[in-house]
Amino acid sequence: MxxxxxxxxxxxxxxxxxxxxxxxxxxxxxxxxGQRYYEDQExxxxxxxxxxxxxxxxxxxxxxxxxxxxxxxxxxxxxxCRPHSALYMWRSVHPVRIWNELDPITGEAIAIHANFQDLxxxxxxxxxxxxxxxxxxHTWTGFSTGKWEGDMLTVNTTHLKEYIIRRDGxxxxxxxxMAEHWMRHGDFLTIVQxxxxxxxxxxxxIQSTDFILDTHLQFxxxxxEIEEETDHPHGWVPHRLPGTVHDSDDFAKKHSLPAEAVxxxxxxxxxxxxxxxxxxxx
Amino acid sequence: MKRVWxxxxxxxxxxxxxxxxxxxxxxxxxxxFEDKTQxxxxxxxxxxxxxxxxxVHLQAPDEKGEMQRWAVxxxxxxxxxxxxxxxxxxxxxxxxxITGSPGRNPDDHRLRMKSIVRPxxxxxxxxxxx
Numbered sequence: 001m002x003x004x005x006x007x008x009x010x011x012x013x014x015x016x017x018x019x020x021x022x023x024x025x026x027x028x029x030x031x032x033x034g035q036r037y038y039e040d041q042e043x044x045x046x047x048x049x050x051x052x053x054x055x056x057x058x059x060x061x062x063x064x065x066x067x068x069x070x071x072x073x074x075x076x077x078x079x080x081c082r083p084h085s086a087l088y089m090w091r092s093v094h095p096v097r098i099w100n101e102l103d104p105i106t107g108e109a110i111a112i113h114a115n116f117q118d119l120x121x122x123x124x125x126x127x128x129x130x131x132x133x134x135x136x137x138h139t140w141t142g143f144s145t146g147k148w149e150g151d152m153l154t155v156n157t158t159h160l161k162e163y164i165i166r167r168d169g170x171x172x173x174x175x176x177x178m179a180e181h182w183m184r185h186g187d188f189l190t191i192v193q194x195x196x197x198x199x200x201x202x203x204x205x206i207q208s209t210d211f212i213l214d215t216h217l218q219f220x221x222x223x224x225e226i227e228e229e230t231d232h233p234h235g236w237v238p239h240r241l242p243g244t245v246h247d248s249d250d251f252a253k254k255h256s257l258p259a260e261a262v263x264x265x266x267x268x269x270x271x272x273x274x275x276x277x278x279x280x281x282x
Numbered sequence: 283m284k285r286v287w288x289x290x291x292x293x294x295x296x297x298x299x300x301x302x303x304x305x306x307x308x309x310x311x312x313x314x315f316e317d318k319t320q321x322x323x324x325x326x327x328x329x330x331x332x333x334x335x336x337x338v339h340l341q342a343p344d345e346k347g348e349m350q351r352w353a354v355x356x357x358x359x360x361x362x363x364x365x366x367x368x369x370x371x372x373x374x375x376x377x378x379x380i381t382g383s384p385g386r387n388p389d390d391h392r393l394r395m396k397s398i399v400r401p402x403x404x405x406x407x408x409x410x411x412x
Contacts (some may be wrong), residue, residue: 042343045412047309050386072387073310075353080334167309220360227334230390231351238387 027151027184029098029112032219033211036188044091044209047167051251053264062171063263064201064242070167072230072238081224083120085140085163085179090191090209094119095217112146112153113151117219120277124155131158138174153182165195165205170264202266313355314383314394322352322393326376331369333358338372339396340380344391353392354380357411366403376400 037044053066073079084092094116101111101123112124124146131143141161146153149204157178165172176197183190189211196204258280261268267276310316324342336356344350356362359369372378378400382393397408 033307047311047313049309049311071308072385072390073362075390075392150389224334225330227330228334228339229337229355230353232389244322270372 007161015212026148027153027182028100029153029182029184029189030100031098031213032215032217033096033098033189034092034214034217035095036212037211038210039208040091043166045093049254050168050253051249052166052168052237052262053170054262056166056170056199056264057203057266058170058264059200059202065171065200066169068240068242069164069171070238070240071167073170075229076232076238077226077228077234080226080229083116083140084140085160085192085193086142086144086157087119087160087172087252088163088165089116089120089122090193091207092116095214095219096211098217124153131156142178143213149181153180155180155182161259171200172197175199189213285325290379309403310383310394312386314385314392316383316394318384319381319396319402320393321379321381322354323379324349324352324377325371325376327351328374329369329372330358331362331386333360336362336393339380340378342380351393352380353390354395355399356395357409358369361411365407367407371405372398372400377402394396 018211025241028092035044042048050071051067053063056062058066074082075172090096097115100109100115101113102108103110108126110125110127112126113121114124115121120140122141122144122145126146129145131145136159137142138159138161140161142157144155144157148154148156155178157180160172160174160176160178162174163176164170172195176195176199179194180190181194183192190208192205192206193210194206194207195201199248249259251257254260255262258277260280261273267273322340322342322344324340326337327341328337330337336359338354338356341349342352342355357365362368362371369393378398378401379398380393380395381397382395385392385394395407395411397406399406
């Protein structure tokens with residue numbers, strides 16, 4: 001009799017545990033996440049310097065476009081309120097609010113939303129749907145689907161608009177795809193991005209970005225207003241003709257680096273390049 | 283006692299720097315010569331207190347003495363409001379002296395605000411913004 005009662009208690013306890021454990025989502029990313037500039041503070045906050053292509057596996061076409069790019073573009077009316085695209089938004093100064101969209105019947109997370117200060121809201125579909133056909137619309141958010149790999153959420157994004165991968169004008173094309181790994185360790189969120197672009201990158205570009213759970217963070221939407229910022233005629237397009245500016249040389253001189261090294265490229269990303277650097281004059 | 287307030291102010295400042303959302307979708311270093319300084323003096327045409335960045339438009343001579351319409355970039359409305367500034371802080375016609383980092387494109391006639399002074403009443407700002 002005593003043995004039967006113990007078995008009943010154990011069975012009840014197991015049943016109760018099964019009821020309380022989330023059945024689907026391995027990790028809950030819900031909450032307000034504030035930026036933590038443990039790495040790349042300069043790039044994420046005020047923005048990096050012109051001509052700093054270090055660490056980027058870019059090709060000659062990307063280099064040419066970046067050298068022709070003019071930051072004054074952000075001053076024209078059509079650009080002032082552009083959000084960062086999904087691939088760059090993690091690197092911005094904006095916090096992110098993440099929440100699960102649950103199926104009302106099953107309680108299963110059918111989508112995960114990531115809202116960046118109301119400037120961009122990404123939806124990561126978790127219901128197994130397919131990506132749109134190639135000719136589908138390209139947007140700032142792109143189209144994202146997710147799957148669990150243990151406690152890690154892996155997100156695949158397609159259908160992005162052309163954008164920049166660094167705020168000194170290094171472009172990525174609308175054929176760019178992105179794999180992300182979302183990892184939570186306690187109150188820390190780490191996003192690892194693997195960006196692939198057959199047009200401007202010779203190999204995938206990988207970077208990680210950190211956030212911290214912040215229950216006191218005030219999520220203030222920033223309504224963007226378009227105004228005439230500079231005194232240029234309507235239709236003026238900021239640009240710099242190739243060969244007319246040498247900002248990459250300036251960056252190299254300022255930091256006493258070989259000009260060749262700061263122009264980026266896959267070769268410059270790996271430790272073996274140090275050997276070659278020793279033979280190059282600053 | 284003063285030291286306690288100083289420490290408290292630093293703690294609050296650091297906490298805010300880590301948590302207050304900021305709006306900076308372009309790179310300042312890519313837009314301006316951050317290591318250079320230029321001063322202009324003239325009459326204010328318009329003060330745009332807004333997001334993503336506020337602007338002070340000024341009619342002032344350039345280095346050649348020719349009058350230009352200058353666009354001086356400032357912090358977002360949200361950032362400036364946390365520093366006690368509002369949309370009525372400056373008015374058209376105000377005579378001001380502005381120091382800032384000159385834009386990389388000289389045709390833009392733009393600066394990134396480092397300080398602004400209105401001699402008439404001593405109004406002054408020389409803070410920071412991201």
